[in-house]
Amino acid sequence: MIEIKLFEKKMKNPTILASGILGMTKQSLERIAKEGAGAVTTKSLTLEPRSGHPGPNIIETDCGLLNAMGYSNPGIKDGLEEFSDWKMKEPLIISIAGKEVNEFSKLAAAVSKIKCTAMEAVISCPHTPGYGLMSGQSDPESVSKTVKAIKKKTKIPLIVKLSPSTPGEVAAAKAAEEAGADAINMGNTIGPGMRIDLERKKPLLGFSCGGLSGPAMKPIALRCVYDIYKEIDIPIIGTGGVTTGEDMIEYMMAGASAVGIGTAVHYRGMSSFRRISNEAGTWLEEHGYKNIKEIIGAAHD
Amino acid sequence: MTEYPVITAKIKKVHKENGLSTTYELNYKINAEPGQFIMLWIPGKGERPMGIADNDPLTITVAHIGPFTEEMRKLREGNAISFRGPMGKGFTLDKHDILLVAGGTGVVPMHFLAKKAKDKGLNIHAVLGAKTKNQIIYEKRFGKISKLLLTTDDGSKGRKGNAVEGAKEILKKHRIEAVYSCGPERMMKALAELCKKKKIPCQLSLERYMKCGTGICGSCMIGEKMVCKDGPVFSGEEALSFKEFGKTKRDASGRTVSL
Numbered sequence: 001m002i003e004i005k006l007f008e009k010k011m012k013n014p015t016i017l018a019s020g021i022l023g024m025t026k027q028s029l030e031r032i033a034k035e036g037a038g039a040v041t042t043k044s045l046t047l048e049p050r051s052g053h054p055g056p057n058i059i060e061t062d063c064g065l066l067n068a069m070g071y072s073n074p075g076i077k078d079g080l081e082e083f084s085d086w087k088m089k090e091p092l093i094i095s096i097a098g099k100e101v102n103e104f105s106k107l108a109a110a111v112s113k114i115k116c117t118a119m120e121a122v123i124s125c126p127h128t129p130g131y132g133l134m135s136g137q138s139d140p141e142s143v144s145k146t147v148k149a150i151k152k153k154t155k156i157p158l159i160v161k162l163s164p165s166t167p168g169e170v171a172a173a174k175a176a177e178e179a180g181a182d183a184i185n186m187g188n189t190i191g192p193g194m195r196i197d198l199e200r201k202k203p204l205l206g207f208s209c210g211g212l213s214g215p216a217m218k219p220i221a222l223r224c225v226y227d228i229y230k231e232i233d234i235p236i237i238g239t240g241g242v243t244t245g246e247d248m249i250e251y252m253m254a255g256a257s258a259v260g261i262g263t264a265v266h267y268r269g270m271s272s273f274r275r276i277s278n279e280a281g282t283w284l285e286e287h288g289y290k291n292i293k294e295i296i297g298a299a300h301d
Numbered sequence: 302m303t304e305y306p307v308i309t310a311k312i313k314k315v316h317k318e319n320g321l322s323t324t325y326e327l328n329y330k331i332n333a334e335p336g337q338f339i340m341l342w343i344p345g346k347g348e349r350p351m352g353i354a355d356n357d358p359l360t361i362t363v364a365h366i367g368p369f370t371e372e373m374r375k376l377r378e379g380n381a382i383s384f385r386g387p388m389g390k391g392f393t394l395d396k397h398d399i400l401l402v403a404g405g406t407g408v409v410p411m412h413f414l415a416k417k418a419k420d421k422g423l424n425i426h427a428v429l430g431a432k433t434k435n436q437i438i439y440e441k442r443f444g445k446i447s448k449l450l451l452t453t454d455d456g457s458k459g460r461k462g463n464a465v466e467g468a469k470e471i472l473k474k475h476r477i478e479a480v481y482s483c484g485p486e487r488m489m490k491a492l493a494e495l496c497k498k499k500k501i502p503c504q505l506s507l508e509r510y511m512k513c514g515t516g517i518c519g520s521c522m523i524g525e526k527m528v529c530k531d532g533p534v535f536s537g538e539e540a541l542s543f544k545e546f547g548k549t550k551r552d553a554s555g556r557t558v559s560l
Contacts, residue, residue, distance in 0.1 A: 020518075021517055021519070022517070022518070022519035022522070022527075023519055024518075024519040024520060024522060024551070024555040025519065025522045025551075025555070027522060027524055027525045028519050028522045028525065028527075030525060031525040043519070043555070049554040049555075049556055050554055051552075051553035051554045052554070054345075054346070054347040054348075055340075055342070055347040055348030055349070056340070056342060056347075056348045056385075057348075057512045057513055057518060058512070058515065058517055058518060060303035060304060060305060060306075061303070062303070065517070067517075067518075069512070069518060072512070072520070072553060072554055072555065073554060073555055074551075074554050074555040074556040074557075075554070075556070078555075078556050078557070079555075197307050197309070197344075197383065199307075199309035199381065199383065200307075200309060200344050200381070200383055202344040202345070204307065206347055206348070263517075265516070265517060266515065266516070266517050269516075270516075
């Protein structure tokens with residue numbers, strides 16, 4: 001009923017652990033898979049280790065979370081050592097983040113050496129200098145160059161992660177598809193946003209501002225998925241505020257083939273993946289569907 | 302709705318324990334269980350997990366061991382302190398005859414636990430271990446609420462040896478139904494193994510590099526568990542099942558480093 005295939009690989013349900021949530025160790029990904037995720041994504045790996053931004057790194061808001069982790073990660077060498085030898089049946093997606101095309105090439109070449117289902121290139125982080133939205137990485141021209149450079153180095157399917165805050169997100173998605181990307185993840189956090197502590201009269205996040213995730217961004221990311229679906233043929237992963245089974249159905253009706261889940265872990269714990277999948281399954285049954293694929297893009301004429 | 306709002310309180314009392322650590326008493330009462338922690342925020346400097354030494358008034362003791370805790374030396378009575386929490390899962394007190402084993406600044410959550418155990422009328426033995434005489438803190442406070450044994454590595458005060466040797470001595474002489482500990486991880490590992498051998502349940506408070514404190518970022522993983530959310534208190538049995546226990550931890554970037 002809710003099984004899908006992503007890049008010819010079976011997923012027990014369409015939920016994917018989004019990059020950046022847990023995902024620093026192989027054992028954390030194993031636990032998430034056991035807790036019901038259909039697939040898992042590692043924290044984004046960069047060429048060199050990064051300690052990340054000073055804390056606080058994650059702050060609650062009334063409508064989601066603000067985070068400014070700053071790509072803390074052990075670097076591609078230690079990271080791939082950590083995630084190699086993945087034995088679980090749930091697909092493993094390795095996330096990579098480079099500052100420039102050349103870095104993405106090197107990262108892609110390194111990831112090609114280990115066993116994984118896909119790699120995800122993040123070009124849309126809203127709060128890390130030198131990366132993503134802070135360095136224009138999601139302009140269609142840059143997207144095209146980055147995707148071509150990665151595809152030259154690897155046969156592993158490539159997901160390109162955009163953000164609803166990407167200017168001209170539809171053009172960026174089209175550029176990614178034309179350059180050879182195998183899927184689009186829409187998307188990363190939006191913003192950046194900010195919270196200020198009244199008593200201390202200071203921004204709460206260590207980096208002052210950070211990406212907004214969770215329920216607040218759902219309508220925006222959903223609209224992006226809807227618009228992109230009209231223009232491209234490769235699969236779309238809808239990410240942003242998926243907290244219930246109905247959220248997942250909504251994204252799939254907009255055109256997503258799978259959904260990314262992250263902030264829901266804050267609201268509903270690690271079992272979010274199983275609960276969201278079960279809720280979606282129940283909804284489909286109650287509405288007389290036999291397979292979740294029937295609803296992909298159903299909101300379009 | 303936010304689950305962990307930032308709370309700002311004033312410092313009521315600053316007490317210098319020794320050259321290394323300082324105790325801050327705040328004009329705030331926290332609704333916490335022993336073993337839980339707070340995320341202390343210094344604007345512009347960062348956020349760090351801190352053990353709770355007492356809930357009413359909220360009291361913390363900080364060892365000045367890095368730039369963040371060095372910054373805290375500047376704090377004076379009347380200054381503001383901001384934090385989120387309490388966070389994490391604390392200790393469970395469900396036995397009558399208990400032994401508390403604290404090493405170094407591990408005395409902080411152990412003190413809160415001892416106070417709660419005292420309120421419940423439990424029979425409390427405690428071992429406080431330190432490298433040397435002037436590094437022993439909380440001696441007086443523990444003296445009032447427990448039967449206390451001090452150990453120092455160099456024998457400058459109390460029994461010569463480490464806290465685990467002190468614990469061994471107490472387990473030999475007295476009937477103990479449960480053991481609790483916080484301190485250096487190798488010490489806690491030796492203690493967990495001792496308790497396993499003697500078939501006495503134990504609970505340990507573990508420490509890992511934390512960033513979010515709320516079970517999202519994955520910085521503090523040990524095995525398949527998050528120290529911030531599933532812990533920081535784990536049973537000795539579970540702690541011994543983690544292959545990293547007593548051996549390695551992760552740094553801020555997630556790289557594995559030895560303990």
